[in-house]
Amino acid sequence: MSAPKYLAIINKIELMIRSGEYPEGGKLPTHRELAHQLGTTPITVAKAYKELAEKKLIESFVGRGSFVCNHSQLSDVIKAESREQESNLSILQPCLSSDIVERLNQVFSQVLVRGNDDLFGYAEHTGLLHHREMGAHWARKFGLDVASGEQMVLVNGAQHALSALIECYTQPGDCIAVEALTYPGILSLVNLLGRKAVAIPIDQHGMIPQELDSICRETPIAMVIIVPSHQNPTAATMSVERRQQLADVIHQHQIWLAEDNIYGFLNPSVIPAITNFVPEYGFHITSLSKAISPGLRCGYIKTPDTEYERLAAFIRTTIWLPSPIVFAAASLLIASGEAFDMAKEQRNMAIRRQILAREILGHFEIHAQPDSYHLWLMLPEFWNTDAFTLAAKNKGILVSSASYFCADPRAPVPHAIRLSLMAIKSEPELMVALNKLADLLRKNARFDYTHC
Ligand SMILES: Cc1ncc(COP(=O)(O)O)c(C=O)c1O
Known part of the structure; x- marks a missing residue:
């Protein structure tokens, strides 16, 4: 039987x-x-x-x-490692060409040749003042009002900044407002730490201030997390007006702001940070992961004046301090101006790659700034988002399905995928991958379950 x-x-x-x-x-x-x-x-x-x-x-x-079921949401959306024959359009990192790697090796050799006991002992205040000054210098160039490095806390990248702020400034069970589509690292953290993500509707300019306002009136919100430039995944960049309006809502409801400005260096001209308009509630986050290298794990938080001691004590208690050796390398790059040159080179590459992507995928609806690392591609109606992600994987191309970015698990999943244009080192390989995707997008493919 x-x-x-x-x-x-x-x-x-x-x-x-x-x-x-x-x-x-x-x-x-x-x-x-x-x-x-x-x-x-x-x-x-x-x-x-x-x-x-x-x-x-x-x-x-x-x-x-x-x-x-989602057991490993982050590792699923961000494939740090791909098999040799796979083209990775799923990871948002700068193009780590041999030239960049060589420059990073050189700066580390410089640090190790000159390293003194400052770099090898414990330091106060989450790190050396000079390293914090360099963080302030970096963030200032991209739109943050910051008087001195004394307001900066050093962290191991933006992800660490987010986790420290959530743990230090909210309680388990608290509600945290996030963009309705957002970076999965934020959603994983909020869930892991037992807080509740509240999805705030977005439009082509990012989070909608009136929606944040009306949710704050109904629900006690402890913190709002906003990615104001080249938002992950929609690539929206907020105008100054939008930033001011959000700051007004934050001020009115007296909620903490975690402003994750990790892609601010890609803007063609400086846009003031939201934090500038609410310095008493705003924590501004930057990191060198996207402009220089994610392996550095160098991040900086500018705190409100009243909050420096509390956050610094939290970092001290949890990790003592991030490694001064990597901050020494980062500080050399920032002080010499090389960090800004490297960021500019990555941005120029992003501009070229966005043009290539539009040449190949131009028949489809694309959302991105001309200088974004990634794009948000709307799929033709007949393609289910996850089915497309799987079909692309079967063709050796890793892309990120919209389902990973939904802050509200009950909301319909947008018919879209995120494509990162920068992780692939060679432009010809990127073009081959984009052409394969374009072919797939035109095909009306469906799963075949007949073999079940
Ligand atoms: C919006 C956003 N925030 C934070 C991060 C993590 O940055 P880091 O490598 O500095 O921890 C990412 C990485 O993709 C990101 O897109």
């Missing part, structure tokens, strides 16, 4: 999840669709889905459907 049909469906779906054919966070066909494809009844499929949910492999939401 053959096994009941629903068990065969369970085995098949489980295999497809484990092999990555159904990606984490990906949507499964509806009961009716799958039943139709397999020549069975929706009740049999429902029974299979129920068991898969009990095994914590999938989750079902009334009105939205069933999804593969």
Whole structure:
């Protein structure tokens, strides 16, 4: 006697999840669709889905459907390592050409030749004042009003800045307002630390101030996290007016602001930070990960005057201080001006690559600034977002599905993917990958479940 049909469906779906054919966070066909494809009844499929949910492999939401459980959201969206034959359009990092790597090696040799006991002992105040001054100098160039390095706290990159601010300035169970589509690292942190993400609607200029205002009136919000320039994933950059309006709402409701300005160096002209308009509530975050190298793990937080001691004590208690050796290298690059040259070179490369991408994908709806590292590509109607991500992976191209960026798990997933244009080192390889995506976008492909 053959096994009941629903068990065969369970085995098949489980295999497809484990092999990555159904990606984490990906949507499964509806009961009716799958039943139709397999020549069975929706009740049999429902029974299979129920068991898969009990095994914590999938989750079902009334009105939205069933999804593969997300066990490693960050590692899934950001593929730091790709196989040799894969083209990685999923990771947002600068182009680490051999020239850049050589310059970084040189600066580290300089540091190690000259290193003194300052660099090898414990230091007060989350780091040496000179390193904090260099952080202030870097952030000032890209629109932050900061009087001196004494207002700066050193951290291990922007991700560490976000986690420190959430832990230090909010409590478990607190609500944190975020852009409705946002960087998954923010969502993972908020969830991991037991806070609740509240999705604030966005438009082509970023978070909508009136929406933040009305949510603050209904719900106690402890903190708002905003990415004001080249937002991840939509690439929106806020005008000065939008920044001022958001600052007014923050001021009115007296909530903390974590302004993650990690892509501010890409703006063609300096745009004032939101923090400038609410210095008493604003923490401004920068890092060298996108302009120079994510491996440096160099980040800087400018604190409100009243908050420096509290945040510095938090950093001291949790990690003592970030490694002075890497900040010494970063400070040499900033002081000599080389860091700004490197940032400009990356920006010029981004401009060239955005032009290439528009030449190849120009028939499709694209959202990006002319100098963004990434673009937000709207898919043709017939392509399901996760199905497209999987089909691209099968062609050796890693892209990021919109489902990873949704702050509200009940909201419909936009029909879009994020493409990073910078991680691939060679432009010809990037063009080959973009052309393959363009071919795929034109195809009306669907999953074939007949082999279930
Ligand atoms: C908006 C945003 N914030 C923070 C980070 C993490 O930056 P870091 O490498 O400095 O921790 C990223 C990385 O993609 C990002 O896009």
